[in-house]
Amino acid sequence: xxxxxxxxxxxxxxxxxxxxxxxxxxxxxxxxxxxxxxxxxxxxxxxxxxxxxxxxxxxxxxxxxxxxxxxxxxxxxxxxxxxxxxxxxxxxxxxxxxxxxxxxxxxxxxxxxxxxxxxxxxxxxxxxxxxxxxxxxxxxxxxxxxxxxxxxxxxxxxxxxxxxxxxxxxxxxxxxxxxxxxxxxxxxxxxxxxxxxxxxxxxxxxxxxxxxxxxxxxxxxxxxxxxxxxxxxxxxxxxxxxxxxxxxxxxxxxxxxxxxxxxxxxxxxxxxxxxxxxxxxxxxxxxxxxxxxxxxxxxxxxxxxxxxxxxxxxxxxxxxxxxxxxxxxxxxxxxxxxxxxxxxxxxxxxxxxxxxxxxxxxxxxxxxxxxxxx
Numbered sequence: 001x002x003x004x005x006x007x008x009x010x011x012x013x014x015x016x017x018x019x020x021x022x023x024x025x026x027x028x029x030x031x032x033x034x035x036x037x038x039x040x041x042x043x044x045x046x047x048x049x050x051x052x053x054x055x056x057x058x059x060x061x062x063x064x065x066x067x068x069x070x071x072x073x074x075x076x077x078x079x080x081x082x083x084x085x086x087x088x089x090x091x092x093x094x095x096x097x098x099x100x101x102x103x104x105x106x107x108x109x110x111x112x113x114x115x116x117x118x119x120x121x122x123x124x125x126x127x128x129x130x131x132x133x134x135x136x137x138x139x140x141x142x143x144x145x146x147x148x149x150x151x152x153x154x155x156x157x158x159x160x161x162x163x164x165x166x167x168x169x170x171x172x173x174x175x176x177x178x179x180x181x182x183x184x185x186x187x188x189x190x191x192x193x194x195x196x197x198x199x200x201x202x203x204x205x206x207x208x209x210x211x212x213x214x215x216x217x218x219x220x221x222x223x224x225x226x227x228x229x230x231x232x233x234x235x236x237x238x239x240x241x242x243x244x245x246x247x248x249x250x251x252x253x254x255x256x257x258x259x260x261x262x263x264x265x266x267x268x269x270x271x272x273x274x275x276x277x278x279x280x281x282x283x284x285x286x287x288x289x290x291x292x293x294x295x296x297x298x299x300x301x302x303x304x305x306x307x308x309x310x311x312x313x314x315x316x317x318x319x320x321x322x323x324x325x326x327x328x329x330x331x332x333x334x335x336x337x338x339x340x341x342x343x344x345x346x347x348x349x350x351x352x353x354x355x356x357x358x359x360x361x362x363x364x365x366x367x368x369x370x371x372x373x374x
Contacts, residue, residue: 004086013072013082015065020089028057032142041134048135056139061087063120063147067154068092070116071109071162078105090222091150097337103173110165114151121147158189160226179241182234189227196220237329239369245331245357246324248365249345253356255279258288258310265309266296277342279353280313286351289313290344321346324354328362335359 004016033053037044044052064087071094072082083095100106124144128137155163164185171181197220204213256265256278270276276293291313296304299312320338322331324345331343342358 004088010065010069011073013069013076014084016084016086018086018088021087024089025057025061028060029053032056036142037138041138044135052135052138056142059139059143060146063117063143063150064092066120067113067117067150068094070112072096074109074112075100078109080105080109090219099178100169103169106172107166107169110162110169113162114154117147117151117154121145121149121151156192157185158192158223158227159185159230160189161223164189164227179234179238183231183238186227186231186234189230190224193220193224193227196223235370236332236366239366239374240327240329240332243328243365243369244324245322245326245328245345246354248328248331248361249324249355249357250361251355253279253353255281256291256309258282258308258313260309261305262296262299262307262309262312263304265291266304270296277356277358279344279356280309287316287344287346287353289315290319290342292341319344321350321353322357323347328357328365331357332359332362335362 004018004021006014006016008015029050030053033049037049037053065085068085068087072085075094075096076082078100080100081097083097085092085094096109100109121144124140124147128141128144131137131140154161155166157163157167159165159168159182167188168178168181168185171184172178175181197217200213200215200217200220202213203209203216206213254269254273254275254277256269258280265278269278270293278291280288280291282288288310291309295312295314299307320334320340320343322334322343322345324347335341335343336359341360342356344353345355345357347354
């Protein structure tokens with residue numbers, strides 16, 4: 001859920017809202033303005049219900065943001081790079097570019113979110129008791145309850161919930177194997193997700209329980225998919241443990257001159273061979289960049305004869321590259337983050353590539369290793 005509308009930065013951390021967040025913002029506002037507040041505080045003007053409901057929804061946005069921001073700040077405190085925070089229909093996600101290095105780091109980063117939500121909830125409920133004004137009481141009372149519920153729900157010990165991450169940290173500490181701990185925590189997460197789906201279906205079949213039941217089932221479905229994806233990723237990382245980039249790279253990748261015409265690149269190379277990407281190298285062998293089928297497709301066909309490879313290639317300064325002794329799992333992660341299909345492999349001399357590693361090649365290697373039980 002990393003894609004969304006960028007809305008700013010807090011403490012140097014980029015914030016974004018996924019379009020699906022608008023759904024939950026509307027549902028919270030509508031349910032409070034039409035259902036909860038009129039039943040608890042009868043006699044207000046209709047406009048007042050909507051104003052207080054909209055303010056409550058906006059502060060709920062801030063509560064979820066505070067929950068995620070606490071994860072991000074603790075992670076950064078441990079020296080991990082935080083890519084950003086995205087809010088979406090089921091809450092929020094903090095994107096961190098690497099895994100925790102120790103079980104202690106994992107546990108502290110995970111527990112920061114629920115602790116923040118519970119702290120906010122208790123503070124707001126105290127304000128609700130101290131303040132007699134009904135509109136403020138309605139706002140802080142609901143927010144206090146929902147923050148306590150948010151904190152408690154996230155402590156459920158099933159990955160990828162915060163409680164599941166704490167469970168992974170405990171298993172990691174006990175067994176000394178992060179990947180095995182991840183798979184076990186993800187298995188618990190799948191089991192709890194199925195229970196949540198079943199409970200949601202049961203609630204939906206009760207009188208007046210359709211909306212709440214469907215919502216619980218959707219949350220369970222989302223958690224199930226997230227846990228399954230995590231388990232698959234852990235299996236991939238386990239399969240690639242100890243494998244370096246040099247073990248999977250192509251030593252002599254196809255190459256092309258920057259002065260070759262795009263028409264020649266297409267007709268003499270791309271249409272006559274299996275390769276769809278080429279290193280672009282100067283006459284002395286220095287790396288100029290990389291050209292792919294996607295680069296060609298962005299150029300109108302009538303310009304192929306006049307354009308040269310240098311006109312459409314990704315230049316060296318903009319390339320994502322990797323070293324030969326880096327873990328192959330890092331190469332796969334980099335291709336996903338940069339949304340590219342290949343990485344030039346660069347050694348001591350950055351102008352002289354040692355080869356190229358492709359996502360397709362990595363996936364073939366993963367498939368072979370997993371089928372062989374490696």
